[in-house]
Amino acid sequence: MSYAYFFGCVIPSRYPGIEYAVRWVMGPEGLKLDVSDIEEFSCCPVPGIFYSTDRDTWLALAARNLCLAQKNKSEIVTVCNGCFSSLLKATEYLSEPKVMGQTNKVLSKIGMKYTGIPERVEGSNRRVFRPVSVRHFVGIVHTDETMKALSESIKRPLKNIKVAVHYGCHYLRPTENTAIDDPNDPIKVDDIVKILGAESIEYDDKLACCGAGGGVRSHIVELANALTEDKFKNISNENADVIVTPCPFCLLQFDTAQKSFTKRGIPVVHVAQLMAIAMGADLSKLGLELHNVSCNPLLAKIGVTEVSR
């Protein structure tokens, strides 16, 4: 089974350096995984605002994306907790025959039908339909084999770097459909960070929300920022050098909110960017100069040249 990239909206238009990092890390110069592009994906669509507005439309648009992967027989690689949770939740809803029927009625207008991917049952003529598999970048990297390859490809070990990992809500919850990590004691991003040579620090309320989800950031940014500030205090108490997250939406929130409550910002990067730095990617391609909070102190501590802003 091959993988298909699903970058969503925030990454390609606002943090394209994450897209570069993911492609580089997974591609031939990195972990050599079989990932390709499926054209024509749209917004997942964004769970907070879109599911809030109209479940049926949210589900139909998500199902359209799933149909594209179904046709290609690919597993979807999400790089954003929002895309991950939205598409995964859609597969869960679509497993109810009635909902699948209603959604397919809408999809018939564009000549598509969601069934899941057919698979022959071994030793018989029967076929079963397996829901389209929605994966998270972190889950794909965190296998024994890939982690071994990762440890062997470190060119710039992140010695003495203190990392505050922020998992983000939709990586962890709801557990009945995520379950790619221990929801109460997740380890996968911490493991990756450690393989890169950095230290993953403990801090209070590590699993708490960044504040941006559910449409709160676009609607009441003060509330979102207040929740970010709560988390930021705990992170800054432990003198973190960088906040690392597997979600571009949490990243956007941490990166833009900090100026509203602190002058001593802590840089925020996506876990794929941190991997790319350690694995020796061209730093000028990671888009780090676009981040609101300067990444230069981090790069200086790692011992590499600054990126111009």
Added chain:
Amino acid sequence: MTQAPKQPNPEFAKKVVEAGGKTLNLCFQCGTCTGSCPSGRQTAFRTRKLVRRAQLGLKDDIMNNEDLWLCTTCYTCYERCPRGVEIVDVIMALRNMSVKEGHMAPQHKKVAELISKTGHMVNLRDEDKALRKKLGLAEVPPTVLEVVEGLEQVKKICAATGFDKLIEGGSK
């Protein structure tokens, strides 16, 4: 004089259940959800109260009330509820109903419109294209931003479900 008690509206409560809040009536009002809620720490929003109001069908208290939009969908309450109430799904059902009645924040409307017109929630500006090019990425991402037929499909779906009318402010 004390205020007259609010009148429960079982019809409305039934609609919430049908709209996706199927676990609503399992709630026994323990308050674990309120105690878990990050937004409740910053505002007067109380998750338990919202669930109670939905159970009683106190429509007017719910529909045009900012509280409904303070949930970040962090799913903490959802995980901790001892009765298995799928609280976020209850809130989403209520939000969908509220939007149908014409209550939608202008900022949310903007994002919804952007998706139904461009297929994406974030616009691709010229400066973003230039930057993508500099990084060696395709100037326009290989999504419905580039493939016109794909965007047409997104638009057809939004028309078929009545979404376009919905966000214009009318009901579906």
